[in-house]
Amino acid sequence: xxxxxxxxHGAKNDFLLTWAGEIPGEDLPAIARAICDRHTGAGADGxxxxxxxxxxxxxxxxxxxxxxxxxxxxxxxxxxxxAFLIEAGLAESAVSILTGAGRKEIRLMERNGYKYxxxxxMGRAVVEELRGTLLDLPVTIVNVGNPQCAVFVDDFSLxxxxxxxxxxxxxxxxxxxxxxxxxxxxxxxxxVRFFERGVGETMSSGTGSTGAxxxxxxRGEVTNPxxxxxxxxxxxxxxxxxxxxxxxxxxxxxxxxxxx
Numbered sequence: 001x002x003x004x005x006x007x008x009h010g011a012k013n014d015f016l017l018t019w020a021g022e023i024p025g026e027d028l029p030a031i032a033r034a035i036c037d038r039h040t041g042a043g044a045d046g047x048x049x050x051x052x053x054x055x056x057x058x059x060x061x062x063x064x065x066x067x068x069x070x071x072x073x074x075x076x077x078x079x080x081x082x083a084f085l086i087e088a089g090l091a092e093s094a095v096s097i098l099t100g101a102g103r104k105e106i107r108l109m110e111r112n113g114y115k116y117x118x119x120x121x122m123g124r125a126v127v128e129e130l131r132g133t134l135l136d137l138p139v140t141i142v143n144v145g146n147p148q149c150a151v152f153v154d155d156f157s158l159x160x161x162x163x164x165x166x167x168x169x170x171x172x173x174x175x176x177x178x179x180x181x182x183x184x185x186x187x188x189x190x191x192v193r194f195f196e197r198g199v200g201e202t203m204s205s206g207t208g209s210t211g212a213x214x215x216x217x218x219r220g221e222v223t224n225p226x227x228x229x230x231x232x233x234x235x236x237x238x239x240x241x242x243x244x245x246x247x248x249x250x251x252x253x254x255x256x257x258x259x260x
Contacts, residue, residue, distance in 0.1 A: 001025065001260040003035060005042060006084055008252045010076030011204035012232035016044045016258075017084045020051040020062075024260075029068030035258045036066035042258050045199050046077055050084060053098065058091040059084075060098040065198030073101035073145040075206015075246055079118045082106040083250045086116070101145030114252040120206070122237075122244045125214035134167055140215035144244070147177040147197070148211025152219075155183060156193055164195025178205070180212040184221045191229040203232040210246055213237045 001024045005016040016035055025031065032047045034040070044066070051060040061081045063074050082095040086108065095106040095118075102123070110117040122144055129141040140150045149167055153160070164179040179195040192212045194205040202208075209228040216222045217239070225238040235248040 003031065003258045003260055005035065005256060005258055006087075006252060007042065007044065007254040007256075008080040008083055008250055010079045010206060010250045011230060011235060011248050013074075013076040013202050013204045013206070014044045015046045015048050015074075015077045015080045016042055017048045017050055017081060020049050023049065028062070028064060029070070031260060032064030033066065033068045034260055036064075042256065045196070045202055046074060048077055048081055048084075050081055052090070053096070055098075057096045057098045057103060059095075063100065065196075067198045069198040071100070071146055071198060073099050073104075073207055075120060075122060075210060076204060076248065076250075077206070078104055079106060079116075079120055079206065079248060079250045082108070082118055082120075083116045083252055087252060099145070109247065116250040117247065118250060119245050119247045122207070122210045122246050124242045125210065125218075125244060127214070127218050130218055134170060134172065135163060137163070139167075140219060141177075142211050142214050142218070144207050144210045144214060146207050147173060147175065148208065148215070149173070149177045149179050150212050150215035151179065151181045152215075152221075153181050153183055156181065160193055161195060161201055164201070168195060168197055178208055178211065180205070180208045182212045182216060184216060185229065187222055188225065189227045189229060190216050190222060193231070204230040204235065204248075206235070206246055206248060209235045209248075210237060210244055214244060
């Protein structure tokens, strides 16, 4: 069985993208586990199954994590899908994509060959718990289309990967949660590490960056706009009304076939 794919990354958060009509078989979670495996598959932080759009959208996506679970949304992944649709000639400078968290609007800001810079309307952040405590650490819990738990730290000397895994599966979150560790740098900048639900450590995260910035804004730690420093480079967020707009890169790096 052969599964064609395009590989792209959004700030080193990498994804495989396949047209829904080109997938043999129906067990998508099993295919996701196989194709995302970094030792025996093509390797990625997630697999995006893309369909042509309807009702004014340029495309529709389903996202699968490497463990086969299906999260609602990925900010970096949705930007990768926007580049995929532009590359296919189905969109130009403005891209509308239907995700598991609803319709998302992405605006192309720059393009140089296979490299893109997009601004994506991430929607509203719903603060569920502004100043809580988990594992004796200060947290803010928000939803930005998927669940986010922002842990505020002075530095990253703590074993944040182990703590992230514990919080991801904490009873407080019956469907698990994404976890970000947030260090406030100054009034407009935060530095963040990410432990994503169903993935583990990632170099960056679009929704994680949005959740971290929204949490820092809600706590009064920073003001609009916000730069989010990550191990993969900086993402930028601005607030317009109640909506959060995240700017970040995408690069298409490969095309091929996975032998399932």
